[in-house]
Amino acid sequence: MKSKTLRYALLVALAGLPMVSLAQEAPEEEKSPWAWSLTATTDYRFRGLSQTDVGPAFQPGLTYTTPVGIYIGTWASNVDFGAGDPDYEVDAFVGYNLDAAEWLNLDFMVNRYNYPGAGSGNYNEYIGKATIAEHYTVQVAYTNDVFKSDTDSWYYQGGISWGLPNDFTVAATGxxxxxxxxxxxxxxxxxxxxxxxxxGPATLTAAFIGTDGDGRDAYGDIADSRFVVSITVAN
Incomplete structure (x- = not known):
């Protein structure tokens, strides 16, 4: 009697194994190709320079990414360069992102800087970025028409970021x-x-941002070193 009971229990257990296996192999929920973000910041800084005359900014963004890594999107912010237009920046971009290796991600993008009401300053920029071992970044940007002036301009940047316990991240760029x-x-x-x-979906960031003496001499108060606090909510 005891032997029959053990055999019956074993058969029931074995019969349940395929169900467990199927449950474990169920595909993960497919990620949406749409990504959005909303940021509120005490100062919109672009490459060390304030774009809002050291004032606050609100910045929405939306991106659609295809299965092959090609993406297209838009991003906007209020700006303040003095009296008159522009009051807003509305960028449009298209790019391609790929994992070239387990330790290397590459991103190539064309960004169009648009300033409604002051079209004379609109221009395109070509940006390449490499992320190495998830923690290190190298970026190069080039335009042949900066501020629609028919002038070449280059930007080079290196960065490092590191995750800390309790969902903290520390980062630095130059x-x-x-x-x-x-x-x-x-x-x-x-x-x-x-x-x-x-x-959760929100990230609070405190940053100390500044420029060297050449930047401060050339651009004045908008290049001074300051603390900037921002909060971003994204999907």
């Missing part, structure tokens, strides 16, 4: 901006150090 014509802009360096904390 960049160099160069202009082919000194009458359009003065070459300078920028840098930043930041600490971020994730709260």
């Amino acid at each position: 960049g160099v901006t160069e202009f082919a014509d000194g009458n359009v802009g003065r070459d300078y360096k920028d840098w930043s150090v930041s600490l971020a904390k994730a709260f």
